[in-house]
Amino acid sequence: MDTIYALATARGKAGVAVIRISGPQAWFAARELAGTLPEPRIAGLRRLRLAGEELDEAVVLCFENGASFTGEEVAELHIHGAIATVSAVLRALGQIDGLRLAEPGEFTRRALENERLDLAQVEGLSDLIEAETEAQRKQALKVLSGAVGALVEDWRAKLIRAGALVEATIDFADEEVPVDVSPEVLELIDAVTAGIRDELRRIGAAERIREGFEVAIVGRPNAGKSTLLNALAGREAAITSEVAGTTRDVIEVRMEIGGQAVTLLDTAGLRETDDVVEAIGVERALERARQSDLRVFLLDGEEVPLIAPEPGDLVVHGKSDIAEHDGLNVSGKTGAGLAELISAIEERLSGLGEGAGVMTRERHRVAMQRAFGALESARDEVLRGSDRSELAAESLRQAAWALEALLGRVDVENLLDEIFSSFCIGK
Ligand SMILES: Nc1nc2c(ncn2[C@@H]2O[C@H](COP(=O)(O)OP(=O)(O)OP(=O)(O)O)[C@@H](O)[C@H]2O)c(=O)[nH]1
Numbered sequence: 236m237d238t239i240y241a242l243a244t245a246r247g248k249a250g251v252a253v254i255r256i257s258g259p260q261a262w263f264a265a266r267e268l269a270g271t272l273p274e275p276r277i278a279g280l281r282r283l284r285l286a287g288e289e290l291d292e293a294v295v296l297c298f299e300n301g302a303s304f305t306g307e308e309v310a311e312l313h314i315h316g317a318i319a320t321v322s323a324v325l326r327a328l329g330q331i332d333g334l335r336l337a338e339p340g341e342f343t344r345r346a347l348e349n350e351r352l353d354l355a356q357v358e359g360l361s362d363l364i365e366a367e368t369e370a371q372r373k374q375a376l377k378v379l380s381g382a383v384g385a386l387v388e389d390w391r392a393k394l395i396r397a398g399a400l401v402e403a404t405i406d407f408a409d410e411e412v413p414v415d416v417s418p419e420v421l422e423l424i425d426a427v428t429a430g431i432r433d434e435l436r437r438i439g440a441a442e443r444i445r446e447g448f449e450v451a452i453v454g455r456p457n458a459g460k461s462t463l464l465n466a467l468a469g470r471e472a473a474i475t476s477e478v479a480g481t482t483r484d485v486i487e488v489r490m491e492i493g494g495q496a497v498t499l500l501d502t503a504g505l506r507e508t509d510d511v512v513e514a515i516g517v518e519r520a521l522e523r524a525r526q527s528d529l530r531v532f533l534l535d536g537e538e539v540p541l542i543a544p545e546p547g548d549l550v551v552h553g554k555s556d557i558a559e560h561d562g563l564n565v566s567g568k569t570g571a572g573l574a575e576l577i578s579a580i581e582e583r584l585s586g587l588g589e590g591a592g593v594m595t596r597e598r599h600r601v602a603m604q605r606a607f608g609a610l611e612s613a614r615d616e617v618l619r620g621s622d623r624s625e626l627a628a629e630s631l632r633q634a635a636w637a638l639e640a641l642l643g644r645v646d647v648e649n650l651l652d653e654i655f656s657s658f659c660i661g662k
């Protein structure tokens with residue numbers, strides 16, 4: 236096993252930069268530079284030198300084999316975060332025999348191989364590094380701390396118990412089975428099936444938290460949609476004018492509302508039109524509005540939108556500086572009512588995000604669907620009687636296998652490259 240090293244903190248000037256070394260030679264390499272090492276897990280101040288050349292003054296931190304992030308022997312050099320200092324120390328490490336620069340995600344990959352993290356936790360770590368909003372941070376931390384593993388372990392234990400009960404009846408197939416195990420087996424299968432069904436239902440909300448919610452502003456031409464988008468975004472993202480039909484393309488602005496990642500969409504004013512280009516814009520507006528998680532209908536006076544708001548959509552009266560109506564009133568021009576609008580959006584989104592469980596991505600959905608299908612077969616076989624026990628046992632094994640794959644315990648190789656492609660060097 237190679238000993239690998241890399242800068243673990245971001246590139247560029249900083250107060251402190253951390254270089255991580257992991258593998259059988261990690262302490263040896265750190266000792267080459269630092270002379271002596273502090274006790275494991277105790278920080279020690281050391282001068283780093285190589286071949287008589289002074290490199291930096293650093294805090295050195297060592298972790299024992301089996302008690303580190305990667306599961307291997309690890310040393311961390313906390314050095315001054317100058318670009319030249321980082322380069323000098325990395326260069327010095329490269330001169331030590333048996334050391335090489337880590338590949339992207341390689342530290343985490345070793346943590347997975349050494350079972351310090353399961354595959355879902357690796358995904359959680361990747362999400363945590365990417366997290367930009369409070370909701371994303373909390374969700375990623377929950378996954379990183381092993382919430383998926385805990386849930387799956389519970390399901391797996393039930394399936395193993397069910398499998399053992401079914402297997403016990405196989406030998407009795409031709410005779411009278413002493414006790415009928417099927418009620419308990421069915422109960423176990425149903426408990427897991429219900430748990431999976433529930434998580435499948437909640438995965439959409441978790442995906443929205445990860446990827447962000449789409450909120451579309453829709454309404455008639457000149458209602459003031461683009462002016463409102465600019466006011467919410469705090470910049471002139473969209474062109475506004477007194478000409479009806481100004482906006483044609485869908486304009487996207489990424490922002491955070493109430494701790495949630497949101498893509499706010501400005502769309503073409505909805506009306507019947509003979510203008511070919513505007514008509515394409517109206518088509519796009521309708522399409523994106525349909526796909527959005529939330530629609531904000533901006534009304535101007537007594538106008539009626541081309542499509543009707545649905546339950547859950549927000550209806551807002553614009554240009555409140557000219558006239559006010561019953562309900563929520565805003566003015567993109569003066570900023571009046573914007574805070575209320577943001578709270579209303581926030582409330583809707585927190586409602587949509589509330590249902591999130593611990594499964595967060597398509598890979599989890601696929602694995603759960605596979606397990607779900609196998610459990611349905613197992614249930615059928617159990618109901619058909621004890622002479623079908625072998626088939627029931629096989630289906631239960633398949634369900635358990637699908638759940639193990641979710642944690643990366645089996646069938647993992649083909650997934651790793653894709654998952655680690657989002658990691659960079661030093662992670
Ligand atoms: N008084 C007042 N005028 C506004 C307000 N918001 C927009 N306007 C004016 O209304 C006109 C249309 O504004 P836009 O923001 O371009 O309207 P839009 O809905 O994006 O229009 P289209 O893209 O053509 O569908 C412009 O002249 C704006 O200055 C507002 O809150 N108060």
Ligand SMILES: [K+]
Pocket residue numbers: 456457475476477478479480481482
């Ligand atoms: K306009």
Ligand SMILES: [Mg+2]
Pocket residue numbers: 460461462473474475481482501502503504
């Ligand atoms: Mg517009």
